[in-house]
Amino acid sequence: MVSVWEYPDFDDHEGVHLFRDVASGLTAVICVHSSHLGPAMGGARFWNYADKNKAITDALRLSRGMSFKNAMADLPLGGGKGVILANDGVQKTPELLAAFGRAVESLAGRYVTAEDVGINDADMIQIATATRHVAGLPVEKGSAGGDPGPFTALGVFLGVKAAAERGLGKTDMAGVHVAVQGLGSVGGRVARLLAAEGARLTIADVNAERAKAMAAELGATAIAPDEILTVEADIISPNALGAVLTEQSIAALRTTVVAGGANNQLATPADGHRLKARGILYAPDYVINAGGIINVGLEYLKHGDQAEVEARIHRIAGRLHQIWDESEATGDPASDVADRIAMRLIGRA
Structure with a gap:
């Protein structure tokens, strides 16, 4: 079996975390690439992979991309990514999402999650029942946050x-x-x-x-x-x-x-x-x-409103x-x- 250090896309990641919750069916990977600028932020993806190694590779690549994305967007955030495997007919149930939230919470704020492919703002509400380290939640009109x-x-x-x-x-x-x-x-x-x-x-x-x-x-x-x-x-x-x-x-x-x-x-x-x-x-x-992460990043950081989000997006x-x-x-x-x-x-x- 190949160790995570030998994956071609391993780039001195600070952490590669594997999670399994049998009761809910959760199988997940959370990668923290860098926390140099702040907590590692990046969305969670719900996807069916040909094999688990491809899920780890995806999380490695995406988390590195988030380090770069957040840095280039001038956000005080590092880069991380979560991947929830949808293999073998696993359903995106409230129980599974809560289990993923507990996985995020176990990292004690080193990783902050949000939406990505296969995950929506309603799912973030479920995840938020088990962790504080989440963004992309419904917000009042004019506020930073919500659907990225x-x-x-x-x-x-x-x-x-x-x-x-x-x-x-x-x-x-x-x-x-x-x-x-x-x-x-x-x-x-x-x-x-x-x-x-x-x-x-x-x-x-x-x-x-x-x-x-x-x-x-x-x-x-x-x-x-x-x-x-x-x-x-x-x-x-x-x-x-x-x-x-x-x-x-x-x-x-x-x-x-x-x-x-x-x-x-x-x-x-x-x-x-x-x-x-x-x-x-x-x-x-x-x-x-980077527009989406600017939006949910400012939501999590409690910095600015939608006007600030849009002003930063125009700097792209x-x-x-x-x-x-x-x-x-x-x-x-x-x-x-x-x-x-x-x-x-x-x-x-």
């Missing part, structure tokens, strides 16, 4: 606009062709925001009916999910699961810009170099998709331009530049 999806989507939308300006010389989205992969909580909202500004959309989702309905709503063209990354478009916007940018998929891209909200879009660090070699402008995912474009400026000056891929800045911020330069 709309705030993530806002940041991605603003990042796409910044990328269009940088890579295409476009000051607005009118007539810009964007291929959107994934139409869930974030991707669907990004598509609507782009359509409202006059972008021409090609869209795809694993839920064909959802793609068809959104195409009718927005005047977009819906295609099969396995075709979206090869569409000839000004911008490709990945907003589904990660590791979609591989040696093979990058070679097949027909675009000038890649800018989307999915986490861990690059399958390997070398893929950032492949994008750079092809002259494709890349918006590092953990920078462009400036951070992207900083990365692209350094990329141009050094010749290094934007992904490497972003990693370098983030590593310095978390004390690992």
